[in-house]
Amino acid sequence: MPRFAIVGHKAVTTPDFSLNDMPGAAGRMDVLCRCVNASFFLSHDLRRDTECYLILKGGDIPKTLSFSGDTIRSLNPDERSAGALIKKGLTTAAEPEFKKAADGIAIRSSGLAELLADFSFAVLDENGEDIRDAETLPENYILSDHMNFTEEEEALLADLPRYSVGPRVLHADHTITVILNEFDRRQKQ
Numbered sequence: 001m002p003r004f005a006i007v008g009h010k011a012v013t014t015p016d017f018s019l020n021d022m023p024g025a026a027g028r029m030d031v032l033c034r035c036v037n038a039s040f041f042l043s044h045d046l047r048r049d050t051e052c053y054l055i056l057k058g059g060d061i062p063k064t065l066s067f068s069g070d071t072i073r074s075l076n077p078d079e080r081s082a083g084a085l086i087k088k089g090l091t092t093a094a095e096p097e098f099k100k101a102a103d104g105i106a107i108r109s110s111g112l113a114e115l116l117a118d119f120s121f122a123v124l125d126e127n128g129e130d131i132r133d134a135e136t137l138p139e140n141y142i143l144s145d146h147m148n149f150t151e152e153e154e155a156l157l158a159d160l161p162r163y164s165v166g167p168r169v170l171h172a173d174h175t176i177t178v179i180l181n182e183f184d185r186r187q188k189q
């Protein structure tokens, strides 16, 4: 199952943000909304076999929201819809273990280090190995939002394999689309 985790460096960890100002006061939550949509949306359908994790770092302690394609409900292909589900997720009190916040959405009070302990991730990085040359596609991918990974994050990611989807730096959501396209093409063969 393809899994994407996106680090939201400034993304708020409380539900009191406005859907009208996700790029501003919510800490570029719009970028994360687009990543949720890119992880799941096909034309008139959802990818049921995909998971998306948002690591929100704009609060006192990081929080991680998980979205699961097989059980998510009420997700429409606009940013406000994903933003509304993020708000809903954040209304549930986060604890160290994942707790269901809504259908297909869970939350916990931890960040990147803990997620790296759960799954074997590859880092998506324009300077990595070309994903087209990968004999087997990794299942799980880490991306950054609009910012570079911090030094502390880079230290956590240092030993992980790195893959590129091409020579140009793309937006995170577009990178997810290219990776899922690679899954689609290989499944068709």
Ligand SMILES: C[S@@+](CC[C@H](N)C(=O)[O-])C[C@H]1O[C@@H](n2cnc3c(N)ncnc32)[C@H](O)[C@@H]1O
Residues within 6 Å of the ligand: 123, 124, 125, 126, 127, 142, 143, 144, 145, 146, 147, 148, 149, 163, 164, 165, 166, 167, 168, 169, 170, 171, 172, 173, 175
């Ligand atoms: C907008 S970029 C991050 C900011 C970027 N490092 C910069 O120069 O400002 C968002 C994320 O998408 C992924 N990404 C962008 N282009 C990529 C590429 N060509 N190959 C693999 N991953 C890419 C990386 O994970 C990156 O952190």
